Amino acid sequence: xxxxxxxxxxxxxxxxxxxxxxxxxxxxxxxxxxxxxxxxxxxxxxxxxxxxxxxxxxxxxxxxxxxxxxxxxxxxxxxxxxxxxxxxxxxxxxxxxxxxxxxxxxxxxxxxxxxxxxxxxxxxxxxxxxxxxxxxxxxxxxxxxxxxxxxxxxxxxxxxxxxxxxxxxxxxxxxxxxxxxxxxxxxxxxxxxxxxxxxxxxxxxxxxxxxxxxxxxxxxxxxxxxxxxxxxxxxxxxxxxxxxxxxxxxxxxxxxxxxxxxxxxxxxxxxxxxxxxxxxxxxxxxxxxxxxxxxxxxxxxxxxxxxxxxxxxxxxxxxxxxxxxxxxxxxxxxxxxxxxxxxxxxxxxxxxxxxxxxxxxxxxxxxxxxxxxxxxxxxxxxxxxxxxxxxxxxxxxxxxxxxxxxxxxxxxxxxxxxxxxxxxxxxxxxxxxxxxxxxxxxxxxxxxxxxxxxxxxxxxxxxxxxxxxxxxxxxxxxxxxxxxxxxxxxxxxxxxxxxxxxxxxxxxxxxxxxxxxxxxxxxxxxxxxxxxxxxxxxxxxxxxxxxxxxxxxxxxxxxxxxxxxxxxxxxxxxxxxxxxxxxxxxxxxxxxxxxxxxxxxxxxxxxxxxxxxxxxxxxxxxxxx
Amino acid sequence: xxxxxxxxxxxxxxxxxxxxxxxxxxxxxxxxxxxxxxxxxxxxxxxxxxxxxxxxxxxxxxxxxxxxxxxxxxxxxxxxxxxxxxxxxxxxxxxxxxxxxxxxxxxxxxxxxxxxxxxxxxxxxxxxxxxxxxxxxxxxxxxxxxxxxxxxxxxxxxxxxxxxxxxxxxxxxxxxxxxxxxxxxxxxxxxxxxxxxxxxxxxxxxxxxxxxxxxxxxxxxxxxxxxxxxxxxxxxxxxxxxxxxxxxxxxxxxxxxxxxxxxxxxxxxxxxxxxxxxxxxxxxxxxxxxxxxxxxxxxxxxxxxxxxxxxxxxxxxxxxxxxxxxxxxxxxxxxxxxxxxxxxxxxxxxxxxxxxxxxxxxxxxxx
Numbered sequence: 001x002x003x004x005x006x007x008x009x010x011x012x013x014x015x016x017x018x019x020x021x022x023x024x025x026x027x028x029x030x031x032x033x034x035x036x037x038x039x040x041x042x043x044x045x046x047x048x049x050x051x052x053x054x055x056x057x058x059x060x061x062x063x064x065x066x067x068x069x070x071x072x073x074x075x076x077x078x079x080x081x082x083x084x085x086x087x088x089x090x091x092x093x094x095x096x097x098x099x100x101x102x103x104x105x106x107x108x109x110x111x112x113x114x115x116x117x118x119x120x121x122x123x124x125x126x127x128x129x130x131x132x133x134x135x136x137x138x139x140x141x142x143x144x145x146x147x148x149x150x151x152x153x154x155x156x157x158x159x160x161x162x163x164x165x166x167x168x169x170x171x172x173x174x175x176x177x178x179x180x181x182x183x184x185x186x187x188x189x190x191x192x193x194x195x196x197x198x199x200x201x202x203x204x205x206x207x208x209x210x211x212x213x214x215x216x217x218x219x220x221x222x223x224x225x226x227x228x229x230x231x232x233x234x235x236x237x238x239x240x241x242x243x244x245x246x247x248x249x250x251x252x253x254x255x256x257x258x259x260x261x262x263x264x265x266x267x268x269x270x271x272x273x274x275x276x277x278x279x280x281x282x283x284x285x286x287x288x289x290x291x292x293x294x295x296x297x298x299x300x301x302x303x304x305x306x307x308x309x310x311x312x313x314x315x316x317x318x319x320x321x322x323x324x325x326x327x328x329x330x331x332x333x334x335x336x337x338x339x340x341x342x343x344x345x346x347x348x349x350x351x352x353x354x355x356x357x358x359x360x361x362x363x364x365x366x367x368x369x370x371x372x373x374x375x376x377x378x379x380x381x382x383x384x385x386x387x388x389x390x391x392x393x394x395x396x397x398x399x400x401x402x403x404x405x406x407x408x409x410x411x412x413x414x415x416x417x418x419x420x421x422x423x424x425x426x427x428x429x430x431x432x433x434x435x436x437x438x439x440x441x442x443x444x445x446x447x448x449x450x451x452x453x454x455x456x457x458x459x460x461x462x463x464x465x466x467x468x469x470x471x472x473x474x475x476x477x478x479x480x481x482x483x484x485x486x487x488x489x490x491x492x493x494x495x496x497x498x499x500x501x502x503x504x505x506x507x508x509x510x511x512x513x514x515x516x517x518x519x520x521x522x523x524x525x526x527x528x529x530x531x532x533x534x535x536x537x538x539x540x541x542x543x544x545x546x547x548x549x550x551x552x553x554x555x556x557x558x559x560x561x562x563x564x565x566x567x568x569x570x571x572x573x574x575x576x577x578x579x580x581x582x583x584x585x586x587x588x589x590x591x592x593x594x595x596x597x598x599x600x601x602x603x604x605x606x607x608x609x610x611x612x613x614x615x616x617x618x619x620x621x622x623x624x625x
Numbered sequence: 626x627x628x629x630x631x632x633x634x635x636x637x638x639x640x641x642x643x644x645x646x647x648x649x650x651x652x653x654x655x656x657x658x659x660x661x662x663x664x665x666x667x668x669x670x671x672x673x674x675x676x677x678x679x680x681x682x683x684x685x686x687x688x689x690x691x692x693x694x695x696x697x698x699x700x701x702x703x704x705x706x707x708x709x710x711x712x713x714x715x716x717x718x719x720x721x722x723x724x725x726x727x728x729x730x731x732x733x734x735x736x737x738x739x740x741x742x743x744x745x746x747x748x749x750x751x752x753x754x755x756x757x758x759x760x761x762x763x764x765x766x767x768x769x770x771x772x773x774x775x776x777x778x779x780x781x782x783x784x785x786x787x788x789x790x791x792x793x794x795x796x797x798x799x800x801x802x803x804x805x806x807x808x809x810x811x812x813x814x815x816x817x818x819x820x821x822x823x824x825x826x827x828x829x830x831x832x833x834x835x836x837x838x839x840x841x842x843x844x845x846x847x848x849x850x851x852x853x854x855x856x857x858x859x860x861x862x863x864x865x866x867x868x869x870x871x872x873x874x875x876x877x878x879x880x881x882x883x884x885x886x887x888x889x890x891x892x893x894x895x896x897x898x899x900x901x902x903x904x905x906x907x908x909x910x911x912x913x914x915x916x917x918x919x920x921x922x923x924x925x926x927x928x929x930x931x932x933x934x935x936x937x938x939x940x941x942x943x944x945x946x947x948x949x950x951x952x953x954x955x956x957x958x959x960x961x962x963x964x965x966x967x968x969x970x971x972x973x974x975x976x977x978x979x980x981x982x983x984x985x986x987x988x989x990x991x992x
Contacts, residue, residue, distance in 0.1 A: 016801045017920050020932075021913070027943045028909055032902070034950040038860035039898040046860025050874050050894075184718055218850060 058127070058219060061158045062212030065239035067172060067202060069248040070274075070475065074163065076172055076286075081159040082139050085127035088116060090151035100148050104141045105131045127153060132291050160196075160290040166283045168251050170311035171244075171275075171411065171473060173201020174289035199289070200309070202242065202474065205411050209477045209486070212239030240485055243475045245274035253598035254279040257591045263558075263578040264312035264452040267595055270460035270564055270573045272490035273469025277595065278453075280316075282308040314414045317449040318577055321536035322377045322520075322584070323560050324398075324444025326462060326506060329374060331397040332385045333502040340505045343369045346380035353436050357383050360537065374509035375519045377535060379443050386442020391433055394441055395421045400496055401458035401468065403450055408470040408491070417454050420447035445539060455562050456575040462506055463532070463564040463573060466496035510534055511567040514589075524563055524589040529600040532570075533563025533592070535584030556580035561588035565596055572599050634985045639914050643962065643977050646907050647676050647970075650888070650963035656870050657884040657891045658965075668884060668965055675967040679974030686978030690986060694979070695926045698749035702771070705742030708735035709778035716782070724782050734968040736787040739775045741975055743791055744798070744933030746771045751802050752926040759805040762812075768795070785831050786957035790940055797936035798929060801919075838954035848955055851887075856951050859893040859901075866897025884965045886957055889949040904963075905946070912939045918984045927983040934976040 038046065067076040084105050091097050094116070102109040107130070115130065130152075134142070142154055160175055176199035182188050187208055191197065197211065198204035215236030247267075254265045254277040267277035282304065288297045301308055310316065332338045348364030349356040359365065359379040365372070373381035386394065398404060404419030420441060422433035440446030453471060461468040470491040477486040496503075510532035513521040520535040538558040559581030564570040574592045581587030655669040686694075694701070708726065712735050716723035725732040750768055772795045779787045804812070824832070837848040858874035861867070872894035883891055893901045915935030922928040938961055945960040947953030959966050961973040 016803065017916060020797075020801070020916055020935075024909070024912055024916075024939055027939070028905060030952060031905060031943070031946045031950060034947075034952050035859070035893065035898060035901055035905075038856060038950060039863050039893065039901070042860050043863035043898075046857050047863055050857050050861035218853075 058217045060215040060236045062214045062236035063158045063238045065210040066241045068243050069246045073248050076162050078158045079161050080156050081133045083132045083155045083157050084130045085153050086130050087127055087151045104145055105138050107131055162286045165285045167255055169283045169286050170280045171201055171278055173203035174286040210239040213237040238480045241478050245472050245475055247276045251277040253595050257594035261578050266313050266452050266456040266575045268456045268460055268573045270463045270570045273472050275471055275473050278313050280312040282306050284308045313452045314409050317415050317417050318558050319448050319538040320444040320450040321538035323534050323536035323562050325382050327398050328382050328394055328442045331389050331394045335393055337388045340370045343367050344381045344384045346378050350380045350383040357439050371509045375512040375516050377520045382442040383439045386438045391438050391441050392421050395419050403454050407457050410473055415451055417451055418449040452575045452577045456573050459562050460573045461496055463570040468493040507567055520585040521589050524593040526600055529565050530567040531563050531565040532567040536560030537584045553580055556582055559584045559587035561592045563592055631985050636981050636984045642907055642911050646962045653888055653891050654884050654965045672965050675970040679971040683974045683978035687982055691982040695749050698745035702742040702746035705739045706774055722782050724784055736779045736784050737968040737972040740937050747798050748929040751929050759803050761808055789956055793940040794936045798933050801932045835954045852951050855890045855949050858890040859950055862894040862897040864898045866895050866900055869895055888964045889960055908942050915980050918980050921987050922983050923987050931983050934979050
């Protein structure tokens with residue numbers, strides 16, 4: 001590659017240079033002319049403007065979108081509140097102002113003084129917030145004493161209002177002041193320090209839909225800081241509204257039933273995966289966060305050992321215990337290890353290896369078939385079944401039901417749970433799977449972990465004939481004037497590869513758990529509403545022979561109850577987990593019943609002919625129990 | 626390699642002008658960041674380090690014949706593109722745009738370096754492809770690609786100011802090498818047709834910024850406020866200025882970005898029309914010196930190269946000053962040697978090095 005050099009053409013004056021010089025001269029003349037205009041002709045005007053720069057910026061906050069339940073009842077909205085702010089530049093005599101202002105807004109003068117001092121060095125065009133959310137009385141005080149309070153302004157701001165306080169707090173989430181990291185992100189390009197954005201739950205996940213666009217006003221003020229004229233005005237755009245799948249009445253019932261307990265409740269529509277209610281206890285009041293949470297309150301929440309901010313329905317991972325017998329039973333039937341009529345004898349324990357695996361019922365269930373084993377939750381029956389199936393064949397059906405991985409819950413931070421397999425154990429612990437572990441897995445103990453939401457979605461699939469839905473919380477996003485902007489239709493996931501006959505047997509058995517004599521879930525029975533369910537009692541501490549019952553509260557078992565109703569054409573699935581609640585049938589089933597009752601009574605009100613499906617009670621208890 | 630003849634031809638006026646502008650810049654950065662806290666090192670000190678580094682780079686550039694740079698123009702250009710791609714993936718994001726590469730404790734803006742890369746690559750192309758009868762559209766296919774790649778990558782960041790500069794530099798070089806009248810018309814029509822398409826690709830805030838220029842009421846709280854406050858700052862300087870460190874607009878922080886893109890408002894406020902006039906005179910001197918070097922360069926490569934660098938200095942100055950005084954939309958372009966910014970300082974000094982290099986070797990015979 002040779003460059004052509006020594007060209008003389010460049011040294012002679014080309015017209016291009018003349019043009020270039022002309023362009024440059026013209027461009028610089030424009031700048032000079034403009035400078036002359038600004039600095040010489042209008043210089044005095046601008047100098048005056050700059051010496052008492054009278055341009056102020058007032059922000060007009062956009063109202064955040066409203067969150068509605070499925071019936072269109074607002075759960076979260078916004079209402080106007082008033083803030084007092086100060087432009088220190090406009091205050092002629094600060095020492096005189098401080099006592100007057102502190103009286104008007106009922107604020108300690110020392111604190112006021114400190115606030116003003118701390119703000120020195122900030123842009124004078126932006127106001128300094130003195131007190132947020134003042135009372136009506138303070139507002140009247142400030143307004144009537146406007147003349148004694150130069151430089152003081154009252155701004156109307158929009159405050160987030162969670163009308164039902166703690167209700168569905170984990171789903172709805174809360175707001176917090178925008179962080180420096182968030183300020184760097186493109187979606188927050190219009191935000192400034194001090195703005196509030198969603199930090200948790202729907203408030204966070206649907207931030208861009210809810211936030212709207214702030215407006216503002218550029219105003220010129222007089223020497224006393226009073227508004228003279230508006231130079232520019234930008235109307236705010238309110239945020240978009242969300243319509244949830246949540247049912248307020250049901251959610252209230254769920255919150256009420258769970259009051260004072262620790263755990264989670266999920267109510268789902270098994271026909272489409274809609275979350276009708278979701279409660280996690282302990283909880284918190286999002287109103288505490290709405291205008292910046294006080295350090296004391298924050299400490300109270302984060303310092304609580306029961307972690308009230310955790311959504312136990314999606315993030316709590318618990319051994320599924322006997323609820324898992326549904327999976328083992330499906331596996332046994334599908335793999336043709338048993339038929340519904342296969343019986344095993346339960347003497348109260350199952351000797352295997354060098355130890356006895358106990359049944360929860362010490363005296364034993366006697367000879368039981370599958371239905372009876374589910375109804376009475378016989379452990380020995382499932383030990384036998386688990387041993388014959390092996391962990392991997394159980395896992396196959398557990399995965400099929402969506403366990404062991406996140407359900408796709410739209411609010412994120414969901415825990416996947418755990419479905420153990422022999423390969424998983426080898427990889428995780430480098431120890432081969434032990435035959436005895438098949439026994440624990442079959443009754444949902446051992447390594448198994450599930451979230452209440454996973455159980456709800458798996459049970460819904462069993463209830464609806466095998467369709468696994470992704471849980472849905474938000475139905476649609478609508479503009480303030482009603483136009484639908486986004487829709488989130490139900491998402492049908494996998495179809496279970498389980499024969500209708502198998503599901504039929506399971507459903508019958510689950511109906512029996514609640515409705516048949518000797519069933520463990522009798523406390524969830526509602527006359528006329530064929531509830532079908534399964535209890536579970538998850539051991540927190542392993543109970544071995546010879547070791548007495550442990551009575552410390554944190555050693556108590558977790559109580560499960562997972563149910564749907566009516567048994568045929570189910571409309572609702574309810575899953576309850578009570579941490580350290582004791583027995584599932586005693587602690588969790590009555591909680592689920594309260595929610596089911598609410599649903600049933602309302603359904604009866606709506607339809608003159610009650611939704612009753614004739615169902616023949618079964619009594620196939622073999623003799624000798 | 627630097628023999629006596631080369632030193633004799635050293636352009637002292639150019640160096641003095643550039644040093645003077647740089648020192649003036651540091652003084653104003655000092656004034657505009659006096660009350661800023663939160664930086665580990667005062668920004669004016671950092672700017673001094675950058676300027677010294679830039680000056681060192683300039684002397685390094687003098688050491689080699691500029692034709693060497695033209696010879697390696699394409700690899701250098703590809704290197705610039707590589708850095709721009711790197712920014713896309715690993716760049717640091719600040720206020721919504723991804724422009725910075727973090728190299729240890731310093732951050733670096735490859736889009737600045739891309740200007741030099743573009744100038745070198747175009748020089749290389751037009752030196753080899755001499756067409757005395759004027760270029761037609763077909764001849765411009767390769768140069769168009771040379772422009773297109775960096776423009777696309779910088780547009781993605783997004784950095785509208787640098788995109789505008791790259792296109793202006795490109796257009797200046799085309800104007801200099803001479804296009805047929807028909808080609809100009811076609812290009813003009815083509816650009817006019819393309820503009821609405823490009824508009825679609827702009828981010829909302831960029832659109833607002835451009836429209837706000839035409840109608841300040843569109844965005845009275847950000848860009849509109851910015852324009853008004855900048856005008857107040859400049860105008861209130863009147864003839865003699867308010868004096869060093871005495872600008873009320875800048876000291877009270879009415880102006881955001883007053884030490885970077887809006888540094889001239891500080892100059893105009895504190896030094897008045899007099900100071901502004903003096904600064905503009907220095908910039909004009911610098912640019913016309915560049916043009917002179919292009920004119921007296923003994924070869925085509927030197928001429929195109931010098932034109933490219935002069936065009937870069939000129940358009941950057943004009944767009945920035947125009948922005949501050951409110952006759953050009955706010956697109957975000959630094960004022961060469963005055964605005965705070967390491968990469969900008971280094972790039973400008975590299976450009977100066979190239980100009981001096983051409984000037985020094987204008988009487989030398991080719992090897």
